[in-house]
Amino acid sequence: MEVGILAYGGYIPQSRLQRSEIAKAHAWFNPGLKGLAKGERAMANWDEDSVTMAVEAARDCLAGLDRDQVAAVYMASTTFPFVDRQNAGIVADALDLRSNLQTLDFASSQRAGSAALAVALQAAKGGSGPILFTTAEKRKTLAASPLELTSGDGAASFLVGQGKVIARLLGSHTEAVDFVDHFRGENEDYDYSWEERWIRDEGVVKIVPAAIAAVLEASGVKAGDITTFCFPLAARGSAAAVAKKVGIPEGAIADNLQANCGETGTAHSMVMLAQALEGANPGDKILVASFGQGSDALLFEVTDEIKSLPARRGVSGYLNRRYAENNYSKFLAFHDLVKMERGIRAETDKKTGLTTLYRNKDMAQSMIGGECSQCGTVQFPKSRMCVNENCGAIDTQEDYSFAERTSKVNSFTADRLTYSPDPPAYYGMVQFEGGGRLMSDFTDVSPDMEIAVGTPMRMMFRVKDYDNKRNFRRYFWKAAPDGAAKKGE
Amino acid sequence: MASGIKDKVAILGMGCSNFGERWNDNAEDLMIEAYVEALADAGIEKSQIEAAWLATAIEEEHVGKSAVPLSMALRLPNIPVTRVENYCASGSEAFRGAVYAVASGACDIALALGVEKLKDTGYGGLPQRNRGSVNDLFWANASAPGSFAQLASAYSAKHGVNRDDMKRAMAHISVKSHDNGSRNPKAHLRNKIDEDKVMNAPMIAEPLGLFDCCGVSDGSACAIVTTPEIARSLGKKDLITVKALQLSASNGREAQHNSWDGSHFVTTRAAANRAYKEAGITKPRDQVSMFEVHDCFSVTELVTMEDLFISDEGNAVKDVMDGFYDADGKIPCQIDGGLKCFGHPIGASGLRMIYEMYLQMQGRAGDRQRKEEPVFGMTHNLGGFPHQNVCSITIVGKEGA
Numbered sequence: 001m002e003v004g005i006l007a008y009g010g011y012i013p014q015s016r017l018q019r020s021e022i023a024k025a026h027a028w029f030n031p032g033l034k035g036l037a038k039g040e041r042a043m044a045n046w047d048e049d050s051v052t053m054a055v056e057a058a059r060d061c062l063a064g065l066d067r068d069q070v071a072a073v074y075m076a077s078t079t080f081p082f083v084d085r086q087n088a089g090i091v092a093d094a095l096d097l098r099s100n101l102q103t104l105d106f107a108s109s110q111r112a113g114s115a116a117l118a119v120a121l122q123a124a125k126g127g128s129g130p131i132l133f134t135t136a137e138k139r140k141t142l143a144a145s146p147l148e149l150t151s152g153d154g155a156a157s158f159l160v161g162q163g164k165v166i167a168r169l170l171g172s173h174t175e176a177v178d179f180v181d182h183f184r185g186e187n188e189d190y191d192y193s194w195e196e197r198w199i200r201d202e203g204v205v206k207i208v209p210a211a212i213a214a215v216l217e218a219s220g221v222k223a224g225d226i227t228t229f230c231f232p233l234a235a236r237g238s239a240a241a242v243a244k245k246v247g248i249p250e251g252a253i254a255d256n257l258q259a260n261c262g263e264t265g266t267a268h269s270m271v272m273l274a275q276a277l278e279g280a281n282p283g284d285k286i287l288v289a290s291f292g293q294g295s296d297a298l299l300f301e302v303t304d305e306i307k308s309l310p311a312r313r314g315v316s317g318y319l320n321r322r323y324a325e326n327n328y329s330k331f332l333a334f335h336d337l338v339k340m341e342r343g344i345r346a347e348t349d350k351k352t353g354l355t356t357l358y359r360n361k362d363m364a365q366s367m368i369g370g371e372c373s374q375c376g377t378v379q380f381p382k383s384r385m386c387v388n389e390n391c392g393a394i395d396t397q398e399d400y401s402f403a404e405r406t407s408k409v410n411s412f413t414a415d416r417l418t419y420s421p422d423p424p425a426y427y428g429m430v431q432f433e434g435g436g437r438l439m440s441d442f443t444d445v446s447p448d449m450e451i452a453v454g455t456p457m458r459m460m461f462r463v464k465d466y467d468n469k470r471n472f473r474r475y476f477w478k479a480a481p482d483g484a485a486k487k488g489e
Numbered sequence: 490m491a492s493g494i495k496d497k498v499a500i501l502g503m504g505c506s507n508f509g510e511r512w513n514d515n516a517e518d519l520m521i522e523a524y525v526e527a528l529a530d531a532g533i534e535k536s537q538i539e540a541a542w543l544a545t546a547i548e549e550e551h552v553g554k555s556a557v558p559l560s561m562a563l564r565l566p567n568i569p570v571t572r573v574e575n576y577c578a579s580g581s582e583a584f585r586g587a588v589y590a591v592a593s594g595a596c597d598i599a600l601a602l603g604v605e606k607l608k609d610t611g612y613g614g615l616p617q618r619n620r621g622s623v624n625d626l627f628w629a630n631a632s633a634p635g636s637f638a639q640l641a642s643a644y645s646a647k648h649g650v651n652r653d654d655m656k657r658a659m660a661h662i663s664v665k666s667h668d669n670g671s672r673n674p675k676a677h678l679r680n681k682i683d684e685d686k687v688m689n690a691p692m693i694a695e696p697l698g699l700f701d702c703c704g705v706s707d708g709s710a711c712a713i714v715t716t717p718e719i720a721r722s723l724g725k726k727d728l729i730t731v732k733a734l735q736l737s738a739s740n741g742r743e744a745q746h747n748s749w750d751g752s753h754f755v756t757t758r759a760a761a762n763r764a765y766k767e768a769g770i771t772k773p774r775d776q777v778s779m780f781e782v783h784d785c786f787s788v789t790e791l792v793t794m795e796d797l798f799i800s801d802e803g804n805a806v807k808d809v810m811d812g813f814y815d816a817d818g819k820i821p822c823q824i825d826g827g828l829k830c831f832g833h834p835i836g837a838s839g840l841r842m843i844y845e846m847y848l849q850m851q852g853r854a855g856d857r858q859r860k861e862e863p864v865f866g867m868t869h870n871l872g873g874f875p876h877q878n879v880c881s882i883t884i885v886g887k888e889g890a
Contacts, residue, residue: 344610345617356622364626379745381627387745411643411751414695415635417614424695427629428639429751429876437747439876441629453646464626476627 003124004165009061009157010274010315016040021328026144041262042152046421047462050077053136057155064310071129072102076116096366110292130161137265150234152262156270167300171219175211176294211295223247227284232268275315323446345419350465370397378435443478458482493767499720502531508708508832509677516606519709527711539596544583544603546835551606576872580839581881604709605834634694636874643751658806659787660687670830672857677832701787706832710840732768733884735760756880757796764882778863781842783871842868
């Protein structure tokens with residue numbers, strides 16, 4: 001039975017930090033940064049982390065598909081918010097998947113994304129049901145480091161399994177080589193990197209072609225027949241050097257999104273694969289390779305099924321959802337790279353009772369409300385007694401999911417008094433199509449947007465509060481503008 | 490059929506501390522200041538007080554829990570003392586407790602005291618605090634101004650009021666309260682301002698600027714109540730009696746049910762209807778002499794004047810701009826400066842409002858005394874958020890009116 005990709009999804013945060021602004025701040029110290037000062041990098045909002053981005057990519061991947069069929073959730077990242085609490089489990093909860101599920105995290109390498117996809121494809125041969133794989137990265141970078149300019153935040157997701165695959169796996173191969181081009185030790189936030197020229201000449205150009213050659217040979221596909229070659233490295237000419245060495249045509253080299261996104265760490269080979277699938281035609285042969293203590297190479301052939309895949313935003317859709325951020329100080333603040341006076345209001349203890357959270361996690365993580373079986377009123381949160389004053393029935397509430405429902409703004413404000421890492425804090429009453437409402441935090445309100453009564457909103461899974469004292473974070477859903485007018489329009 | 494509270498209880502004495510940034514005073518100092526004035530005004534001995542109620546809302550910032558802080562501050566002789574908290578309606582709740590105790594015949598003389606010591610946080614505005622362990626999982630990161638500011642967006646959308654007209658009417662409300670506050674020696678804010686200053690002030694929560702927000706103050710207010718018969722026996726004349734005491738709490742409709750449009754207060758309408766009925770008032774716009782409403786924010790006052798059925802729905806902007814609620818207007822609103830300028834020590838605020846009515850009806854309000862003799866005075870507190878709140882309404886007036 002052939003296995004492959006059943007669906008794909010992507011997610012790129014809407015803020016794009018202009019690299020010229022980073023270079024402007026640091027060129028006095030390192031003039032070499034000017035050479036990287038072109039274009040923009042995707043910048044996660046303060047309430048986004050790898051888990052929330054992975055959730056968004058997974059929602060995109062599952063658009064129009066039945067979630068009940070998902071048999072496993074794999075997540076890959078090197079920037080997991082939790083070291084001991086399964087991150088894939090949080091993703092599964094946010095997606096409101098059943099608990100009869102295999103969940104697993106893949107970590108510790110820039111190859112974790114491609115490796116997890118390879119493992120998912122192998123597991124899918126067992127036929128247990130589709131595996132949802134999602135990968136995201138929010139890489140921490142030191143101020144004035146080249147990585148700060150070349151990195152970006154983002155996520156991709158794939159549903160992997162048997163049956164109506166949109167891209168069948170022709171083969172995969174892994175070369176495992178403990179080539180340490182960079183590393184991040186225990187309790188360390190930032191990478192320590194070795195010289196770029198050595199990495200290219202002794203690492204990339206020697207290790208990656210070996211993996212590619214092996215997969216081509218095993219699958220009987222000629223390098224010249226590759227339609228699209230996805231290779232994620234930001235270093236200029238890397239993909240071209242590899243392609244040249246193995247004989248992949250120059251025209252097949254996929255855009256590594258360095259101009260408009262940046263390299264999204266271990267997720268990036270997968271972000272590129274998701275983007276490649278967006279424009280792919282039946283018969284296309286897509287080769288994706290990665291680099292990190294070796295190399296994974298996976299080869300796919302696109303099938304006719306790709307034409308029947310329900311519409312999705314994809315990487316391109318999210319790239320188009322864009323705000324050009326010129327405020328580098330905001331990036332520094334979001335990443336705690338500058339000691340900020342946050343005010344006494346920021347001191348409020350954000351402790352979460354784990355009992356409280358577990359008891360209420362359907363509400364808080366899956367955004368499940370209630371629908372009264374007696375009068376049909378829907379409400380959030382669910383309660384023992386129906387909110388409809390003309391009903392008031394007890395214990396008639398059935399689960400009703402709000403996460404995927406669109407809403408409209410009923411009332412709102414932009415608050416400069418309450419503490420927010422990104423003031424003003426926007427919030428307001430949103431009213432859902434089909435009923436129900438919530439006084440909700442808003443997120444992703446960019447400075448160029450005009451929020452008004454009636455603005456359409458879409459819920460997004462975000463960090464609600466950071467408990468910096470205990471290094472915990474709690475998640476909840478926030479309303480994000482979904483087609484707000486631009487100021488002055 | 491219950492007959493209501495009308496004329497069953499009279500105010501025997503009242504007191505109110507100076508409101509403001511009382512940097513060098515503890516809650517105890519504020520309580521004593523209000524109590525000493527009230528006791529002298531009542532003309533009784535402490536030993537005649539048979540029960541007491543203490544109101545504080547944010548007790549963790551000053552006295553801590555229970556009624557013991559009041560009992561200890563006043564050295565009350567082991568009488569029943571109860572602490573109440575119901576958001577910004579706390580002071581009115583203490584009054585309600587004392588009045589009901591007297592009306593029931595459980596005691597002859599009861600005391601209600603509200604106090605709040607807020608200026609120990611290190612920053613302006615109300616204390617940032619948690620909302621309860623479950624609520625913290627999903628409630629928006631909302632401040633008081635941000636919650637009430639939303640009235641403006643919903644009201645403007647519903648009634649087609651443009652932003653500038655709304656802002657201007659809100660500004661007029663604040664200018665009026667500053668004018669009134671300037672004539673009140675106990676008020677926190679006594680400076681006069683003009684509309685341009687309000688319109689151009691720094692934004693706190695869109696569209697509320699700094700001058701759309703009331704002061705956060707330290708202060709205390711106290712009432713001593715008894716039956717009209719006992720008041721007369723103690724030599725009191727021209728009694729001020731309680732005409733109505735109503736309270737209404739949200740049940741989740743505003744927060745969870747789409748039948749509320751966000752432009753008004755469901756609870757205020759319910760409480761106002763019952764209060765007018767209890768007081769026997771049939772034409773409030775003609776009969777109520779003055780208002781002290783919960784002007785925590787300018788927009789709250791604007792919307793509330795419709796919910797109290799004084800301005801027709803959608804017409805408050807016009808009434809405000811016509812000066813209807815000014816000190817020399819048809820019905821003055823916040824003649825003492827209101828929460829805006831007298832100040833808002835939460836637990837004391839409801840009692841402070843009644844204090845002003847009491848002074849005005851006795852002709853004791855000094856520079857701000859209303860010339861037309863007031864007959865009915867209505868006070869209003871709104872605690873919580875527009876979408877989830879408690880509303881208290883008290884009507885006091887001349888005995889027999």
